[in-house]
Ligand SMILES: Nc1nc2c(c(=O)[nH]1)N[C@H]1C(S)=C(S)[C@@H](COP(=O)(O)OP(=O)(O)OC[C@H]3O[C@@H](n4cnc5c(=O)[nH]c(N)nc54)[C@H](O)[C@@H]3O)O[C@H]1N2
Ligand SMILES: Nc1nc2c(c(=O)[nH]1)N[C@H]1C(S)=C(S)[C@@H](COP(=O)(O)OP(=O)(O)OC[C@H]3O[C@@H](n4cnc5c(=O)[nH]c(N)nc54)[C@H](O)[C@@H]3O)O[C@H]1N2
């Protein structure tokens with residue numbers, strides 16, 4: 169546990185708070201030049217407010233009483249990126265072959281500008297060439313009709329609206345498959361599976377008001393300052409009224425240390441920051457199960473002494489499994505707990521002190537828990553801890569996974585799922601007069617395996633940069649060109665679009681901030697935030713090109729070209745008025761979406777509800793289940809000598825594989841991203857030197873050579889036994905078969921690697 173002043177003077181460190189003038193400066197740096205800046209600022213004014221568009225960056229809640237500016241530094245970057253004046257049209261592709269583009273950096277591909285025309289890959293000239301929409305739909309539809317539906321995949325990245333997602337899933341099921349993975353399969357699928365099993369809800373249980381009355385927040389592996397900065401406002405308010413915050417994170421993330429609200433003139437002028445964390449515990453990657461076990465062990469000892477610590481009434485009436493958990497915790501040695509977590513028995517005792525004093529506790533988490541081999545076990549441990557004192561189903565308590573994309577949670581709500589048991593198939597069958605497929609579809613990991621072994625013949629991506637976001641991409645890259653059909657709906661060019669064979673199509677779409685004009689007039693769409701509230705969103709800007717289609721229009725175009733006509737499939741009517749699609753959603757999910765059209769612009773969004781808040785448990789046992797973890801470490805294997813656990817990080821200047829720039833301001837790093845962070849003590853112990861060139865080599869024991877070279881070693885404040893590098897550059901090092909055992913979410917925070925010094929003459933940047 170460290171005080172900021174104890175920061176090692178040899179390691180880079182951003183000593184300013186999150187927010188403040190730094191975020192204003194960063195926003196100004198990303199604004200376009202001239203009049204384009206004014207027009208983007210006008211769009212930002214309406215962002216995340218009723219009547220405006222919902223941000224395309226993170227999924228954090230939108231309050232009923234918005235701030236004057238209800239956007240953050242990174243939300244602004246996303247909007248500025250969407251509304252760039254640059255265009256990437258047919259003339260761009262006439263100048264560049266696809267093979268040449270394959271060598272470009274992620275940033276440079278996207279920086280070419282907004283895609284404007286539908287394109288077909290022409291193998292003879294190795295170029296994308298312009299086609300008409302009709303040609304594209306007819307050719308793709310014809311190809312799909314000739315394929316076995318179960319050999320095709322309809323992937324969704326978490327941005328597409330509820331309306332688009334509903335139609336996309338319907339199209340897949342009428343066509344004949346449940347291969348509907350989405351980006352959630354790379355992030356919070358662990359949540360969907362683990363929370364469902366333990367408490368019967370696949371999503372978090374908190375609403376914004378809970379942050380107004382909680383008195384302790386436990387933060388595990390979620391980087392609020394970069395990835396959901398608007399969450400810093402309720403956090404700051406909570407801290408100001410005396411709520412305590414404890415953070416478990418191997419990296420000292422600035423947003424969880426202190427924050428200056430850029431919208432508070434007094435704070436800005438006096439530069440007075442609010443400290444965020446009361447305790448900051450630099451847990452080892454994968455050490456959360458052991459850390460929480462240590463806290464629970466302290467609490468059990470206290471409960472044994474003073475019988476009133478646990479909420480006995482709650483435990484007796486609502487839970488099962490506590491005695492097994494207690495026995496498992498009692499059997500762990502303190503030595504094991506300390507070595508796996510990297511935290512001392514005393515520090516974990518302090519956490520137990522805070523926990524025992526708090527009446528109302530919230531557990532918040534992100535990718536630091538979900539992206540591990542035992543990710544589900546880590547989540548179960550956090551739920552176990554919360555339940556000891558009845559911290560579920562009371563105001564000011566709950567479990568709060570912070571979701572990723574702006575509608576990733578909502579897509580699952582309206583049927584994007586490879587798990588048919590989560591979808592009301594019988595109701596769909598009734599509504600649309602067809603027999604939906606009942607067999608389980610593919611997760612992201614299974615899709616990659618299918619692309620590798622040739623069983624997946626066609627991949628249609630509704631957004632995303634799939635081939636760059638997955639693990640083991642070095643091995644998978646060549647397999648993409650063997651797909652018979654590869655259709656990408658996108659706004660900007662990315663690396664996946666350059667991995668093409670004969671049947672590749674690039675279909676450009678509108679972004680959420682643009683006017684979506686259909687036969688009945690301008691359309692609104694809806695999305696669900698991390699706290700399960702549904703919001704309407706209206707685009708106000710002129711589209712980047714008049715050749716663009718909206719996402720629903722592309723889905724309808726593809727569906728009509730693929731499926732037989734059927735009186736219940738009124739694609740054109742639905743497209744003409746998205747209100748009709750919302751009526752269909754309300755028909756399929758009457759409990760959650762009643763009066764959908766009437767409620768969609770309710771300030772703060774309307775709540776779809778969660779039975780856990782009433783202490784109703786839709787689990788197998790009908791109770792909230794204490795779950796005993798299968799392992800005391802979240803890693804696949806505890807690293808041996810010379811092996812480090814690699815965590816892959818997002819910088820403050822990226823949204824997933826979209827790299828806006830090369831600054832990671834909140835970590836004090838201004839870099840080309842080809843860096844590996846390691847603690848100064850470990851650098852010394854390994855006989856290496858700060859600034860030296862190194863190669864990372866996979867230490868996963870499967871005989872596959874994975875390496876990333878040309879990295880600069882940077883001394884950084886990290887726990888022993890781990891190194892950190894940026895995603896997606898480091899994805900070549902993450903083995904595909906290392907994934908959460910329950911949900912198949914890749915273990916992006918737990919790849920075993922060796923650090924090898926490079927000698928002069930080594931090939932820089934080579935990956936394999
Ligand atoms: N600006 C911006 N916003 C985003 C995104 C973006 O890329 N940029 N991405 C969006 C998406 S899709 C998602 S899913 C979310 C992701 O947002 P987060 O959930 O914050 O994900 P990461 O940044 O990958 O990592 C989270 C934190 O986990 C810590 N960590 C790593 N390993 C461990 C561990 O074993 N234990 C613990 N306790 N901590 C660990 C890391 O140090 C890091 O601070 O953000 C969304 N919002
Ligand atoms: N090593 C490592 N790998 C990871 C992670 C990690 O933490 N570490 N995180 C994982 C996670 S949590 C996620 S969610 C994935 C996601 O990773 P990505 O697939 O990169 O996610 P996106 O941000 O959706 O994809 C960006 C692309 O989507 C397209 N796009 C942008 N806006 C729109 C739109 O409005 N409509 C459409 N149709 N397309 C649009 C653009 O063309 C852009 O190039 O990466 C995963 N990969």
Ligand SMILES: [Mo]
Pocket residue numbers: 351352354355356572573
């Ligand atoms: Mo994500």
